[in-house]
Amino acid sequence: MAHSPELRHAAPSSLHTAEFRFYEELNDFLPMARRKRTFAHAFDGTPAVKDTIESLGVPHTEVDLILVDGTSVRFAYRLRGGERVAVYPMFERFDLRPLYRLRPRPLRRTRFVADVHLGVLARRLRLLGFDTVYERHCDDARLASTSVRERRILLTRDVGLLKRGAISRGHWVRATDPQQQIQEVIRAFSLQRDLKPFTRCMACNGELRPVERAAVAGRVPPRVYARFRRFMHCARCERIYWHGSHYEQLKTLTRTLRQETLRDRDASNISTKTRNI
Numbered sequence: 001m002a003h004s005p006e007l008r009h010a011a012p013s014s015l016h017t018a019e020f021r022f023y024e025e026l027n028d029f030l031p032m033a034r035r036k037r038t039f040a041h042a043f044d045g046t047p048a049v050k051d052t053i054e055s056l057g058v059p060h061t062e063v064d065l066i067l068v069d070g071t072s073v074r075f076a077y078r079l080r081g082g083e084r085v086a087v088y089p090m091f092e093r094f095d096l097r098p099l100y101r102l103r104p105r106p107l108r109r110t111r112f113v114a115d116v117h118l119g120v121l122a123r124r125l126r127l128l129g130f131d132t133v134y135e136r137h138c139d140d141a142r143l144a145s146t147s148v149r150e151r152r153i154l155l156t157r158d159v160g161l162l163k164r165g166a167i168s169r170g171h172w173v174r175a176t177d178p179q180q181q182i183q184e185v186i187r188a189f190s191l192q193r194d195l196k197p198f199t200r201c202m203a204c205n206g207e208l209r210p211v212e213r214a215a216v217a218g219r220v221p222p223r224v225y226a227r228f229r230r231f232m233h234c235a236r237c238e239r240i241y242w243h244g245s246h247y248e249q250l251k252t253l254t255r256t257l258r259q260e261t262l263r264d265r266d267a268s269n270i271s272t273k274t275r276n277i
């Protein structure tokens with residue numbers, strides 16, 4: 001095997017080298033030359049494998065399994081040199097749902113906290129029924145503590161934020177367009193079957209409840225009151241919703257996500273079976 005530049009420059013005796021290989025979407029964090037291939041990496045002393053992985057650009061929140069010479073290790077495992085390190089992404093992303101078909105409901109409830117730059121994505125997730133904490137002004141420390149305390153997946157475009165030690169659930173949002181972002185998140189966590197449109201308030205994340213038509217008289221425009229029969233209100237902020245044009249758009253979005261995802265699922269099932277783990 002050809003020597004890598006790291007090996008050739010590894011002159012001081014305290015430097016050691018290990019071989020790394022990252023799998024699946026973890027490659028998104030690597031420069032092109034290191035994607036989907038084994039490469040050598042030199043390091044000083046005996047660093048924790050977690051720190052070495054993060055120094056290569058991959059946040060630990062994206063990592064679910066590390067094999068060192070074929071044996072799974074914890075983040076604190078110390079590298080000494082000469083190892084082969086294989087790093088795999090969160091298995092939560094793989095669609096394992098067929099294994100649970102006997103159960104009427106999914107075993108887990110996926111909840112999110114979105115960083116300050118992802119307001120549109122947060123509102124769309126809420127529209128689709130996902131419990132999503134979002135505040136326009138919220139510093140990194142608070143986002144991290146909300147994620148940890150409430151076991152919420154932290155959604156962010158800031159890779160550095162995901163490297164905070166306390167965070168164990170996170171997703172680096174690759175897409176910049178909100179429409180693509182929602183597709184990315186639904187796909188990444190295999191949530192196609194969990195869409196519950198029109199059950200959550202997009203303004204405050206409260207749950208929507210049906211409300212008697214008579215109870216909203218005087219609280220919605222007269223034309224709306226005359227035209228619509230079914231109304232919902234937010235249990236938290238009392239905002240009133242009805243099946244207007246937003247509802248039609250939401251139904252279209254839901255249909256698109258479900259269809260697209262079924263196509264993707266077929267493809268990903270094949271790749272899961274052939275995954276070499």
Ligand SMILES: [Zn+2]
Pocket residue numbers: 201202203204205206234235236237238239
């Ligand atoms: Zn509300």
